[in-house]
Amino acid sequence: MSNFPFLSLSNHTPINYHHTPPPPTTFQNSNFHTKFQSLALRGYGESKFASGSCSNAPRSAKARRRKWVLVKGVVGGGKRVNFGDGFDAIVIGSGIGGLVAGTQLAVKGARVLVLEKYVIPGGSSGFYHRDGYTFDVGSSVMFGFSDKGNLNLITQALEAVGCPMQVIPDPTTVHFHLPNNLSVRVHKEYDKFIEELTSYFPHEKDGILKFYGECWKIFNALNSLELKSLEEPLYLFGQFFQKPLECLTLAYYLPQNAGAIARKYIKDPQLLSFIDAECFIVSTVNALQTPMINASMVLCDRHFGGINYPLGGVGGIAKSLAKGLVDQGSQILYKANVTSIITEQGKAVGVRLSDGREFFAKTVISNATRWDTFGKLIKGKTLPKEEENFQKVYVKAPSFLSIHMGVKAEVLPLDTDCHHFVLENNWTNLEEPYGSIFLSIPTVLDSSLAPEGRHILHIFTTSSMDDWKGLSRIEYEAKKQIVADEIISRLEKKLFPGLSSSIDFIEVGTPKTHRRFLARDEGTYGPMPRGIPKGLLGMPFNTTGIDGLYCVGDSCFPGQGVIAVAFSGVMCAHRVAADIGLEKKSPVLDAMLLRLLGWFRTLA
Ligand SMILES: NC(=O)c1ccc[n+]([C@@H]2O[C@H](COP(=O)([O-])OP(=O)(O)OC[C@H]3O[C@@H](n4cnc5c(N)ncnc54)[C@H](O)[C@@H]3O)[C@@H](O)[C@H]2O)c1
Ligand SMILES: CC(C)=CCC/C(C)=C/C=C/C(C)=C/C=C/C(C)=C/C=C/C=C(C)/C=C/C=C(C)/C=C/C=C(\C)CCC=C(C)C
Structure with missing residues (x-):
């Protein structure tokens, strides 16, 4: 799949791969253990999920009865078509937040339609293939992916739809390389x-x-x-x-x-x-x-x-959830760019796509950021008070410059850790654009992601959209090259001598790339507080000032992070399920609690 419009240098000479990754493990919570044990051993990788079910996961009674026609929608606007007795929820976007909300609702028996602008699921947790490499679009550090406790939300979300994945335990979360030669490994122990x-x-x-x-x-x-x-x-x-x-x-x-x-x-x-x-x-x-x-x-x-990496790459998580959603009798449409949320008498009732198709449902869940949802998708309405408060407390975090590279394996010392954080000389540069460098080498754990004798280096650093505005195409490409060369030479000095001459493949993405391919306003990484926040008090949950409209993802409680947006998906599915009658609810207590929570947020 060709997607990111990066600069690309190719110089491929196969050599031997010299790292021995730790053995993979399959995590399941005990209640799923027996049922999914054998499935887990084959449950990963693109080809495995290209067609058919993830597994014979338990399907809800409603899902078993349901026979879906492939949704085509209504072209031209105005005319409404019911699909059976209609959708319970439309989810705009298939980031991990949207997919968890969608799958959790589907297993409760809801009929869900996920609409994704791009050609694959996952958003910032997606993937792409180039020249034999499988790159994670974003972070490769996965929290919440273990077999223990209640906080392993990624494991639980996959199990809920019968799609557990094999994971490779990472012995070190991150290796810090900090000023004054402070070099600290965050060991699992x-x-x-x-x-x-x-x-x-x-x-x-x-x-x-x-x-x-x-x-x-x-x-x-x-x-x-x-x-x-x-x-x-x-x-x-x-x-x-x-x-x-x-x-x-x-x-x-x-x-x-x-x-x-x-x-x-x-x-x-x-x-x-x-x-x-x-x-x-x-x-x-x-x-x-x-x-x-x-x-x-x-x-x-x-x-x-512990931190656990999914065998086959982070993209497998979204692919598995999307497959699981369909197995539960719900649907996902790609190349479905929602341009507006349709409201009737103040209530969200459906969405309109850029090609004119319209879809209707009892509820609409937006996995676009709150800035995109209320700034672009809701038309002709004043910003609800709650959103005004949110925007007072939070601003868009900067975006990233990301470099996806394939390098000759011998440039890395044998005991290289998977994840690194580099800030060379000056602590005050920590939050400055291009100040600190994040580096993940997922092939240390899973060699199948790169051709033999190669490693993947995914390097990223904060960068804001303003830095990339107003450039001609030629200036833009030249600037990408200059900034990337500078970052690579810093890593060469600090960690890997000979790095720049060992590059086999390189693509550079900027905030513009993130905006374009992740559909995030200014390519933002997520919300960040304007000043010193009152902890999580000001972070909104999933309901919004518009009846029938919910938000999910990183501009909802508890914020940025794959596990964080998975939690927002779980919360959102529960609230929506209660509102459409699939879970217990008390209208009187609801009104009291929502008012109380709204008031708490004003204190932030
Ligand atoms: N940027 C990174 O490096 C990175 C990497 C991995 C994970 N993450 C984490 O993931 C979090 C984001 O996850 P998320 O679930 O909130 O969302 P997301 O941004 O990952 O996904 C949102 C999805 O919605 C789609 N979308 C947006 N607007 C749309 C529209 N109008 N019509 C149809 N589709 C639309 C996008 O194409 C995208 O697939 C981040 O906070 C971050 O912590 C980030
Ligand atoms: C170094 C390198 C290379 C790399 C790096 C990578 C990255 C970037 C990564 C990232 C990651 C992230 C971002 C992550 C994050 C995460 C998070 C944040 C998470 C979080 C989570 C949270 C949670 C889950 C929370 C929860 C909470 C709760 C449950 C609470 C409760 C409370 C109570 C009960 C009380 C009551 C009260 C009221 C309601 C008011």
């Missing part, structure tokens, strides 16, 4: 990580243990809950009743940020900068601006469940 960190900061051992210990307190509380919609009162009050201490712990930390808590225990400025870097890689902001619940989630899950 918590004690090993703490030992390594305290070897640099022996005088702060107590503070380190206290800060990360507080993260564990929050993580354990989160991990003890059944995760559903925090906007659904029967569930929420039920959880408070069953796990009062855990819920009160979470309520206490909800408005707090990691940086303030770190400062209670830690004084060393360099260690505090390290905590900033820890937070920056998952929130694109420093620790003072990172909600403590989110920080705790990622700083502990990497040791509890």
Whole structure:
């Protein structure tokens, strides 16, 4: 599939591959274990899912009865056609947020139609093939993909539709290369990580243990809950009743940020900068601006469940979910560019596509960002108060410059880790455009992603759209080359001598590329707080100011990240299911809780 319009240099000489990746594991929660054990061993890779079902996953009774005609839609507008008794939900976009919302609804028996602008599912968790390489479009660091606890939301989402995947455990979440030669590996084993960190900061051992210990307190509380919609009162009050201490712990930390808590225990400025870097890689902001619940989630899950890479590439997650959705009797249409959400008497009732087709449903769920949803898809309406508040507290995070490369394998030392974060000399550059460099080498774990004797290097760094505006085609291409050369030469100096002469393949994407292919306003990575936020208090959930319209994805609670958007998908599906009568609900309590939550958000 040819998609990203990058610059491309090809010089392919096969040589031997010299890394031995760890063996893959298949994770299932115990209740799925027997049923999916054999399926798991074959359940990955594009060809496996090209046709037919993921597995003989349990289908809802409604899904079994349903016979779908392939949806074609209504061309020309105005005329409405019912497909059977209509869709329960239309999902705009097939990012992980949209797919989890869609599949969770489908397994509850809802009829779902997912409309995706692009030709494959996944959005920023998609993939593309070039010259024998399988590249992950975005991040290759997968949280929530283990066989343990309640927070393995990616594992659970795949299992729910009978599509578990084989994963390869990563022994190190990330290898930090920081100023003053601070080189820290975040080992999967918590004690090993703490030992390594305290070897640099022996005088702060107590503070380190206290800060990360507080993260564990929050993580354990989160991990003890059944995760559903925090906007659904029967569930929420039920959880408070069953796990009062855990819920009160979470309520206490909800408005707090990691940086303030770190400062209670830690004084060393360099260690505090390290905590900033820890937070920056998952929130694109420093620790003072990172909600403590989110920080705790990622700083502990990497040791509890560990980071696990899906065999065959990250793109397999979206492909499996899309397949699972169809297995459940729902549908997904590609090249379906939604240009507006149709409202009638203030309620969202359907969508219109760029080719004029219209689709109608009881509810509409947008996986486009809130800026795209309310700025482009909702036409001729004033911005709802809730969205105004959201935009007061959050701005669009910058986008990324990304370099996808194939390199000769021998340029990497034998013990190279899969993920690296590089900030060479100056801590103040952490959040600056092109200041810090993210690097993933997924072929360290899965050699099948590259031709023999080659590795994939996926390099990315923050970059804003403003930097790429107003250039001619020639200037744009030249600038891509200059910026990429500079980043590669920094990595060559810091990590891999000889890197630039070992390149077999290279493509460079800019914020414009992300805007074009991910349909995200300004190519944004997601929302980031304008100032110091009150933790997660200001982050909206899934309902919106427009009846029948819900949002899902990274501009919803709890924010950026694949596992975060998977959680927003789970929450959204629960709230929608309650609203269309597939789950219990109490209209009186609903009205009270939604009003209360709306008021909380105004405090942020
Ligand atoms: N950028 C990265 O490097 C990267 C990589 C992997 C994962 N992630 C995480 O994934 C999160 C985003 O996941 P997400 O689920 O919120 O969304 P997403 O942006 O990944 O996917 C949204 C999908 O909706 C589609 N879409 C948007 N507007 C549309 C329209 N009008 N009509 C039809 N389709 C439309 C897009 O084509 C895309 O496939 C990010 O926060 C990030 O943390 C990011
Ligand atoms: C309702 C109210 C008000 C109250 C009540 C209380 C309670 C109960 C509460 C509860 C809560 C909850 C449940 C919550 C939850 C949360 C969660 C789940 C969260 C999650 C999160 C996650 C995240 C944030 C993640 C992220 C991640 C990311 C972003 C990642 C990224 C990565 C990358 C970029 C890569 C890197 C790379 C290199 C280094 C190379």
